[in-house]
Amino acid sequence: MNKVEAIVRPERLEAVKDALSEAGFVGLNIVSVTGRGVQKGIVHSGRGGEEYRVDMLPKSKIELVVKDADTEKVVQTIIQASRTGTIGDGKIFVLPVSDAIRVRTGERGDAAI
Amino acid sequence: MNKVEAIVRPERLEAVKDALSEAGFVGLNIVSVTGRGVQKGIVHSGRGGEEYRVDMLPKSKIELVVKDADTEKVVQTIIQASRTGTIGDGKIFVLPVSDAIRVRTGERGDAAI
Amino acid sequence: MNKVEAIVRPERLEAVKDALSEAGFVGLNIVSVTGRGVQKGIVHSGRGGEEYRVDMLPKSKIELVVKDADTEKVVQTIIQASRTGTIGDGKIFVLPVSDAIRVRTGERGDAAI
Amino acid sequence: MPEISSGDTAWVMMSAALVMLMTPGLALFYGGLARSKHVLATIMQSFFMLGVITLVFVTVGYSLAFGPDHYGLIGDFSWVFLQDVSASEPGPYAATIPHQTFVIFQAMFAIITPALITGAFAERAKFSTFLIFMILWSLLVYSPVAHWVWSLGGWLGGLPEENGDVGIGALDFAGGTVVHINAGIAALVAAILYGKRHGFGREPMEAHDITMVVVGAALLWFGWFGFNAGSAVSAGALASNAFVVTHIAAATAMVVWVALSWIVQGKPSVVGAAAGAVAGLVAITPASGAVDAMGAIAVGAGAGALCYLAVRMRSKVGLDDSLDVVGVHGVGGAWGAIATGIFATATITGGAEGLLKGDSAQFFDQLIGVGATMLYSLVVTYGILKVLDLTIGIRVKEDEELMGLDASQHGERAYQLETGGSYAGIPVAQANGAPYTPAPSTSPSEARS
Amino acid sequence: MPEISSGDTAWVMMSAALVMLMTPGLALFYGGLARSKHVLATIMQSFFMLGVITLVFVTVGYSLAFGPDHYGLIGDFSWVFLQDVSASEPGPYAATIPHQTFVIFQAMFAIITPALITGAFAERAKFSTFLIFMILWSLLVYSPVAHWVWSLGGWLGGLPEENGDVGIGALDFAGGTVVHINAGIAALVAAILYGKRHGFGREPMEAHDITMVVVGAALLWFGWFGFNAGSAVSAGALASNAFVVTHIAAATAMVVWVALSWIVQGKPSVVGAAAGAVAGLVAITPASGAVDAMGAIAVGAGAGALCYLAVRMRSKVGLDDSLDVVGVHGVGGAWGAIATGIFATATITGGAEGLLKGDSAQFFDQLIGVGATMLYSLVVTYGILKVLDLTIGIRVKEDEELMGLDASQHGERAYQLETGGSYAGIPVAQANGAPYTPAPSTSPSEARS
Amino acid sequence: MPEISSGDTAWVMMSAALVMLMTPGLALFYGGLARSKHVLATIMQSFFMLGVITLVFVTVGYSLAFGPDHYGLIGDFSWVFLQDVSASEPGPYAATIPHQTFVIFQAMFAIITPALITGAFAERAKFSTFLIFMILWSLLVYSPVAHWVWSLGGWLGGLPEENGDVGIGALDFAGGTVVHINAGIAALVAAILYGKRHGFGREPMEAHDITMVVVGAALLWFGWFGFNAGSAVSAGALASNAFVVTHIAAATAMVVWVALSWIVQGKPSVVGAAAGAVAGLVAITPASGAVDAMGAIAVGAGAGALCYLAVRMRSKVGLDDSLDVVGVHGVGGAWGAIATGIFATATITGGAEGLLKGDSAQFFDQLIGVGATMLYSLVVTYGILKVLDLTIGIRVKEDEELMGLDASQHGERAYQLETGGSYAGIPVAQANGAPYTPAPSTSPSEARS
Ligand SMILES: Nc1ncnc2c1ncn2[C@@H]1O[C@H](COP(=O)(O)OP(=O)(O)O)[C@@H](O)[C@H]1O
Numbered sequence A, B, C: 001m002n003k004v005e006a007i008v009r010p011e012r013l014e015a016v017k018d019a020l021s022e023a024g025f026v027g028l029n030i031v032s033v034t035g036r037g038v039q040k041g042i043v044h045s046g047r048g049g050e051e052y053r054v055d056m057l058p059k060s061k062i063e064l065v066v067k068d069a070d071t072e073k074v075v076q077t078i079i080q081a082s083r084t085g086t087i088g089d090g091k092i093f094v095l096p097v098s099d100a101i102r103v104r105t106g107e108r109g110d111a112a113i
Numbered sequence D, E, F: 001m002p003e004i005s006s007g008d009t010a011w012v013m014m015s016a017a018l019v020m021l022m023t024p025g026l027a028l029f030y031g032g033l034a035r036s037k038h039v040l041a042t043i044m045q046s047f048f049m050l051g052v053i054t055l056v057f058v059t060v061g062y063s064l065a066f067g068p069d070h071y072g073l074i075g076d077f078s079w080v081f082l083q084d085v086s087a088s089e090p091g092p093y094a095a096t097i098p099h100q101t102f103v104i105f106q107a108m109f110a111i112i113t114p115a116l117i118t119g120a121f122a123e124r125a126k127f128s129t130f131l132i133f134m135i136l137w138s139l140l141v142y143s144p145v146a147h148w149v150w151s152l153g154g155w156l157g158g159l160p161e162e163n164g165d166v167g168i169g170a171l172d173f174a175g176g177t178v179v180h181i182n183a184g185i186a187a188l189v190a191a192i193l194y195g196k197r198h199g200f201g202r203e204p205m206e207a208h209d210i211t212m213v214v215v216g217a218a219l220l221w222f223g224w225f226g227f228n229a230g231s232a233v234s235a236g237a238l239a240s241n242a243f244v245v246t247h248i249a250a251a252t253a254m255v256v257w258v259a260l261s262w263i264v265q266g267k268p269s270v271v272g273a274a275a276g277a278v279a280g281l282v283a284i285t286p287a288s289g290a291v292d293a294m295g296a297i298a299v300g301a302g303a304g305a306l307c308y309l310a311v312r313m314r315s316k317v318g319l320d321d322s323l324d325v326v327g328v329h330g331v332g333g334a335w336g337a338i339a340t341g342i343f344a345t346a347t348i349t350g351g352a353e354g355l356l357k358g359d360s361a362q363f364f365d366q367l368i369g370v371g372a373t374m375l376y377s378l379v380v381t382y383g384i385l386k387v388l389d390l391t392i393g394i395r396v397k398e399d400e401e402l403m404g405l406d407a408s409q410h411g412e413r414a415y416q417l418e419t420g421g422s423y424a425g426i427p428v429a430q431a432n433g434a435p436y437t438p439a440p441s442t443s444p445s446e447a448r449s
């Protein structure tokens, strides 16, 4: 099993969620994060005319654990639904998972996800 | 070492925290997330009588890093304290951790957790 | 690649972010969490004079994915900028990452981070 | 020459201040019901009326509404820029207060009425077009209808013109037709023309801050004492009765709405308590110079029930009247105007009586008032919005809507809570018993050097 | 025939509006102190009193409290449904305003008093039983005590009945006994009978929004001018003095409470500033028609100190009076009533003097007033709650409490902040210097197609 | 003997209550603009003035400001502790209300003026020193300047002393110089002496809750009716005009500021709407007894434009006037005082006329008033702050600032939202169609046993 962590634009979140659900991946979690990318955020003009860097922008992190075999499909689904082609589109990371347990039933492994 | 990530019902959080502490696992982090499970949430009736799906429900994610040997005990402790037997009880995932450092002292590995 | 997860004091967050950026690690995410450490929090005195334990304290979790070779440098950078030497300084965990994808371009692996 | 009464002037000034506060109150009521990415835009659409409509009204609107009558239909430009409107002497509408005190009191009504409409198109209106819509609506819809009902010689109200022409005498003490039906129908038209919000009926679109909704409702209730009792333009028995019935109707409608939500939906709703109170306040508005305390219970109970049902049925007809302007102000205002024709009593009106007293004349006058206002508001609002939609567009682009109007229309974000922040209690010890020492005071800059 | 004064009527109407606003103010004060999962329920328990108790009071309560006296103990049903209560002529209690203006002013007092009690059982009360409790309490406790103190012929107050019977003359200008001691003792009983909240003394139960607490306190302060100065039922010297002393006492108590929190706990508390102001307002309530400006400093200082200590000692006795009703209203009200007997001066009362002027008679009358109110409130509140507890239950189930009363009692959630949302500043450039372009406007629907 | 008018007394009491509410309103306006870790401290710096300055003013400040004149410069200690200040008879400043009603009305002005300054040093002031600063400032700056302008015999105002000495007659109806310029200049000095916030110009320091900013502005606007129209100390034509021009100027400045933000920054700003309204209210303050409704449009438009530009230029001069006190109150107050000399009309003043009417005498009197106030406030504020800085220090330590003033100065945290919490809608079914059953009611304690 793998854990897929995708950092996406909040305004694309609905689209990604819908796409995942259509592709059969219903279970997931969303975490609100703030993220900094290579372009170091944006420059903002404050009330008093001062300009400063806002480096941390709001992002949504989607987390879901999937079977090894499904990993690539999930990654592609997310990319398709979230890409706008402009800076700040985000990243997807894949982490190995050694075990999964469904609390309700105690099922483990692939059966649990 | 392993990182145990447990998605639990917010109303069971206190119980799980207490159980872990009693079992000797004090250190942990809680992240507020919203989660979608296989039953795709609940149907809610809005002010105007419209019915819509609320697919993302508030969940608490408990994260703690534990020694390999303790992993199963932690998993069982969480299950026992959080299970209600109904849909939405959540999941537990175990991820391998390759290193841990205690910032204060610089200790590493099992000693750091 | 590795994912570095560092739990730091919120009041050191700016310093850590700046230090990472200076060291060349711009991309990262911040998650607000509440954490419990071995000292089990602090004792607080309520309005009515009652004393109770506040076990969960606000912490900032910094998450960034880095190349294997950079991992140690990142860890040291975080330690230096966040250490105060007192209890509650936090932890750093390193988790293996099997893949990374830049959504905008589709680049994978080290190129994506 | 009539003399200025300090008591009456104090009361009408205070009432004007109270009605002024209703607009921010409404902004909060609506803002709380909106989602957090649209809250500022929603608030702004009400709040900014205090700026724009004030200018429209004191320069032109007042003169059109209350200026010398033409054919019972409209005033003229005699009083534009408040020329010939005395700052110290009474005008024709209130004998014991300066004319301008009356103007400013009326200005507050002119301000809140368009603000009411904004609930219908919340979360999707383009701010620039919205402003033009509201200015036109104030001049082309509000001022004429206000003239019909409240001016000397207006065809719907009962005040005599100089040449003796008298309107049909439809009773609208504080604005059931002029304000609420008028805004309610405009809201209906707007909800249809603006179209549904993206995701409507599919995604949750619940109130983002119900405490804000309650605060808004509380300020509305508070301000409504000025709205209704101030409409007596004096501080005597008429004002007192309006005050009393206003409170009682609001209370009754609140109880009825909560009870219905309990029965129908299973739990007593806090949003329902707020909405119910507003519904009661709307319905008593036209009736507050005509019914007595027990009549107010009837008016309030009817409002609670009818508005609750109207709101619950909204989704059945597929209308995205986002914050329920039609259900509360349209239905509540119409019920109030009609209820005036049912429960009016001569002990309060000094003449006219309602159906319950066996007199049906007033009842039919009320129906005419309701019907005429609805028709006029419907047609002219449709005309204005249709033209604006075909020319400059009334709605934001889809991605602007998804991003939130706060960001896309105003470049602002309502809430920016610190992530984290030190724990801020007064700790007395560490939990393990050791004395508590906060982290040392190395500052980030020192740390880095 | 006495004549209606527009100045007095304006003032009492305005005061009634101000006191009305106190109930939402209290809702915010309490709601801010509650935890976020209980905030709506806490607000609702105050806010909904505006609905329910209004109906109780205008239909029956007013008649019981202020109607024709029986044995100095209680009114009767002569004025139920406000029959024979004139909307235009003065009644027996205020010579220059319509009788119904007096009724509506009194209604606001009847509304806020039960609302005060709710702080004692916040975060655990079953809403249905709570409503029954409050209706019974209003009729069986509030109306009788109000009768004793304020009615013509009531045994505690000093107003003469038609047949010449006069009460003992305990002074309570604006409700120290009727409102605050009464509510404070009921709160004590309720806190005991409801029992402690789950996790009390173990988990933090801090205010979830202190800004809301301050807003609530500010609205209470603002409204209290109507509460006290409105109790003169006219706008003259008596009202003016009540206004002045109200402000000074609140200010003094605020300073004292903050100073004590600074000394005892180490830091000047913002919640303490809010609570201190309320304590001062409570204490000056009975005294506001009896003491002068410098007396107000004494009353306020005493209130700040005594209430602070009472609250700090709460945990020692293990009482879960969740939002400190006993410490603030019970103790503050009792201190105010007694202080009236100490600092009263004939220049304000027109007769009665306090201990400081060498007169102890008034002082003992005050003690009787305090004692009688406490005893009566204690016994009857206990009776009502005990019966309700044994029959339908006063408290929610444990899991409903843990889930939060907002969800379990009202099916609502107070706050729903968008997770994320685009950054909403007005960006002028990207940080690396490149011009800023927002994400393209592909909408999710397009993206999926 | 002059007689108390109930209408006038009602109005001035109500106005005093309205002005009292402005201080919490300001607390919210400032608190919303601050960052969330400083919000309580920011609120407290305004809110606590209600406590401290009330005591300062009624014990000593009033006597210094309004007591018997000495050389046109200062009062004396004749009226300390309000001795010889009647609670029932009129004093020398208002013929138809009790003297103490005038005192309490003035007290509210004395309270809000120092509160205004706090915006300049928000997010970094040490609370203990801050209190000393404010007490000294109130006595050494506020009272003298108030004396100059408003007392019998003050050298700047136009009221005659007993011995016939009359001031130069600079017009300041409700406090443009005494309140706004005075506070604005003190803010300038304070912003410089306190120094910049850590991270200023580098990190974002945006408003943490813009809805709170709007609520604050709305309460300020509402309260300002009492501030300006109450300054007539009677409820007649003068008050009415002040009321009308206050509203119009606020509305105009709001529209102008929003329009400028739209043109200059690209989007119409909601914070700008709030700030613009405040700027208009500030500017009309001195002019509200001198200009008419159309003059108010000019005053408001000038205020919107000038204050907007002043604020936008703040960063150019590198001033960390955190919440723009200088730009809004300093510039707005100065413009208002000068504009009074331009647009004053005899129909309102009953005598003095402005430049536009061809009279330049008043204009130059206004300049003297502005200049004298600026100079005096600058010098004395600098002296006080410099001494405090060199002795006990005016600013918190860097780590206290980073941690947030709420935690470091007050040991409190504003917001504590539950993490998570059950979904609190009223679910009717599970999304997959199955009937909804909530989680069973095993409680954690049971679960563990
Ligand atoms: N090394 C990293 N580790 C974790 N998250 C990252 C990393 N780099 C970027 N991110 C996340 O991805 C988001 C987008 O990255 P950015 O560099 O702005 O855009 P792009 O990936 O399109 O070049 C950032 O806002 C941040 O949340």
Ligand SMILES: Nc1ncnc2c1ncn2[C@@H]1O[C@H](COP(=O)(O)OP(=O)(O)O)[C@@H](O)[C@H]1O
Residues within 6 Å of the ligand: A026, A027, A028, A029, A063, A064, A065, A066, A102, A103, A104, A113, B007, B034, B035, B036, B037, B038, B039, B057, B059, B086, B087, B088, B089, B090, B091
């Ligand atoms: N594949 C997944 N990856 C990560 N989290 C998941 C996944 N599936 C479910 N979850 C989390 O577990 C929660 C419970 O899942 P659900 O399917 O509703 O219940 P159950 O596990 O009892 O069948 C979800 O709300 C979500 O937070």
Ligand SMILES: Nc1ncnc2c1ncn2[C@@H]1O[C@H](COP(=O)(O)OP(=O)(O)O)[C@@H](O)[C@H]1O
Residues within 6 Å of the ligand: B026, B027, B028, B029, B063, B064, B065, B066, B102, B103, B104, B113, C007, C034, C035, C036, C037, C038, C039, C057, C059, C086, C087, C088, C089, C090, C091
């Ligand atoms: N086993 C663990 N797994 C995950 N996070 C932990 C663990 N132990 C501690 N933490 C996090 O580290 C923080 C600091 O830990 P603590 O024990 O208080 O300090 P120190 O590391 O200085 O001894 C905690 O508040 C918690 O957020």
